[in-house]
Amino acid sequence: MLNTMKRFIALVDCNNFYVSCERLFSPSYIDKPVVVLSNNDGCVISRSNEAKLLGIPMGAPYFKFQALCKRHKIIAHSSNFELYGDISRRVMATLEAFVPSIEIYSIDEAFIDLTGIADPLAFCVMLRGKVMLWTGIPVSIGLSYTKTLAKAAGEVAKKSENGVFGLLHEEDINLTLQALNINKVWGIGNQWGMKLELKFGIRTAYDLKLASATFIRKHFSVVIERIIYELKGLSCLELEEIETKKSISSTRTFGRSVSELSELREAIASYTANAARKLRRQNSKAYGIYIYIRTDRFRDTTQHNKGKLIELTYPTSDTGALISAAIKGLEAIYKRGFQYKKAGVVLLDIVRENYLQRDITEEYNVERGLRSAALMEAVDELNKKFGKRLVQHAAEGVKKEWKVKADLLSPRYTTRWDELINVY
DNA sequence: GTGTCTAAG
DNA sequence: TATTCTTAGACAC
Numbered sequence: 001m002l003n004t005m006k007r008f009i010a011l012v013d014c015n016n017f018y019v020s021c022e023r024l025f026s027p028s029y030i031d032k033p034v035v036v037l038s039n040n041d042g043c044v045i046s047r048s049n050e051a052k053l054l055g056i057p058m059g060a061p062y063f064k065f066q067a068l069c070k071r072h073k074i075i076a077h078s079s080n081f082e083l084y085g086d087i088s089r090r091v092m093a094t095l096e097a098f099v100p101s102i103e104i105y106s107i108d109e110a111f112i113d114l115t116g117i118a119d120p121l122a123f124c125v126m127l128r129g130k131v132m133l134w135t136g137i138p139v140s141i142g143l144s145y146t147k148t149l150a151k152a153a154g155e156v157a158k159k160s161e162n163g164v165f166g167l168l169h170e171e172d173i174n175l176t177l178q179a180l181n182i183n184k185v186w187g188i189g190n191q192w193g194m195k196l197e198l199k200f201g202i203r204t205a206y207d208l209k210l211a212s213a214t215f216i217r218k219h220f221s222v223v224i225e226r227i228i229y230e231l232k233g234l235s236c237l238e239l240e241e242i243e244t245k246k247s248i249s250s251t252r253t254f255g256r257s258v259s260e261l262s263e264l265r266e267a268i269a270s271y272t273a274n275a276a277r278k279l280r281r282q283n284s285k286a287y288g289i290y291i292y293i294r295t296d297r298f299r300d301t302t303q304h305n306k307g308k309l310i311e312l313t314y315p316t317s318d319t320g321a322l323i324s325a326a327i328k329g330l331e332a333i334y335k336r337g338f339q340y341k342k343a344g345v346v347l348l349d350i351v352r353e354n355y356l357q358r359d360i361t362e363e364y365n366v367e368r369g370l371r372s373a374a375l376m377e378a379v380d381e382l383n384k385k386f387g388k389r390l391v392q393h394a395a396e397g398v399k400k401e402w403k404v405k406a407d408l409l410s411p412r413y414t415t416r417w418d419e420l421i422n423v424y
Numbered sequence: 425g426t427g428t429c430t431a432a433g
Numbered sequence: 434t435a436t437t438c439t440t441a442g443a444c445a446c
Contacts, residue, residue, distance in 0.1 A: 298436065
């Protein structure tokens with residue numbers, strides 16, 4: 001059955017991506033244990049192989065491992081997403097130069113369609129070399145017939161000598177799936193993994209492949225049913241090449257707790273501006289904006305978690321319009337006397353920019369829409385040229401004392417003139 | 425329709 | 434003192 005399948009899918013995965021980015025500009029980090037931390041330097045989100053060997057788990061709360069880090073001289077960095085985003089663009093551009101059909105799955109991963117290529121495995125080896133040469137980022141590539149199998153191949157590739165692994169023959173596939181724990185299968189996490197194992201004795205990817213799809217469908221969902229077919233080599237998940245997000249959110253945990261409405265207003269305005277920028281980047285407008293505030297979920301006994309959805313009468317991507325809606329929502333749910341620790345906004349009901357609804361074709365709104373579009377374009381352009389925060393709405397505030405902490409930040413080498421690397 | 429659960433990276 | 438952030442889909446109600 002497998003030999004009749006002509007469709008090849010590969011997964012390209014950057015190795016320890018954030019750490020690899022830091023190493024690009026600090027060659028002394030090579031062969032040393034390095035970790036990169038999340039916002040507020042809260043937990044570990046990327047580890048070099050050396051750091052993994054020293055026993056730092058993924059997602060580890062930094063404060064629990066600080067002593068270990070000190071003892072072993074582990075280098076720790078705050079996350080520098082501006083740098084990582086730029087390096088990511090370069091890696092993806094390299095892939096796009098060689099492959100016509102690509103789905104950028106995350107900041108450090110892409111699926112590519114290699115159907116029609118005579119020797120796809122050799123192609124992957126070549127591609128890996130090009131990415132290394134052009135960007136300096138090491139990648140692993142897993143090759144097979146479906147996304148789920150390519151993911152499984154990628155797991156093996158990560159640990160292999162040359163960083164490329166093909167899952168192309170039935171026997172290889174079965175052996176690999178037998179060695180893959182059920183909760184390591186793409187799309188199956190700890191909850192479902194536990195249920196599958198404890199209730200049905202399904203311990204490995206191979207066990208799942210052999211399970212009855214209809215039975216699993218009954219006890220779980222279509223999601224896992226699809227995974228079964230994918231493990232059998234029947235592709236159910238297509239490459240999604242065009243990116244138009246259905247919701248866009250911007251949320252943050254504060255550097256300290258915040259109880260003043262005025263400070264929350266600034267934070268909400270900033271997050272809204274951030275989300276609106278992403279919205280415009282994909283040429284879309286939003287019909288709704290959801291905002292929420294919450295107290296510290298780890299400490300409080302009297303918690304206050306509240307959110308509010310504001311529906312807009314017409315879709316917009318105008319920062320000012322979105323901010324005033326968001327502030328209105330905030331004022332409706334704010335209660336004084338609470339120590340807020342986190343706030344966020346989510347843009348919803350997103351439509352493409354050229355989508356016009358009947359009632360906004362009135363002259364007034366069209367003219368207004370055009371003016372706002374021109375203004376937003378100018379703002380985005382200026383900020384792109386001179387730094388993110390040159391032009392911003394007054395509501396966003398200037399001091400931003402609530403801002404996240406990032407004490408161990410590396411320079412944004414590739415996107416800021418004043419933070420270029422110095423060579424003496 | 426909305427909220428909750430689950431997952432991924 | 435310190436426990437991320439963003440997106441998506443399914444399902445129960």
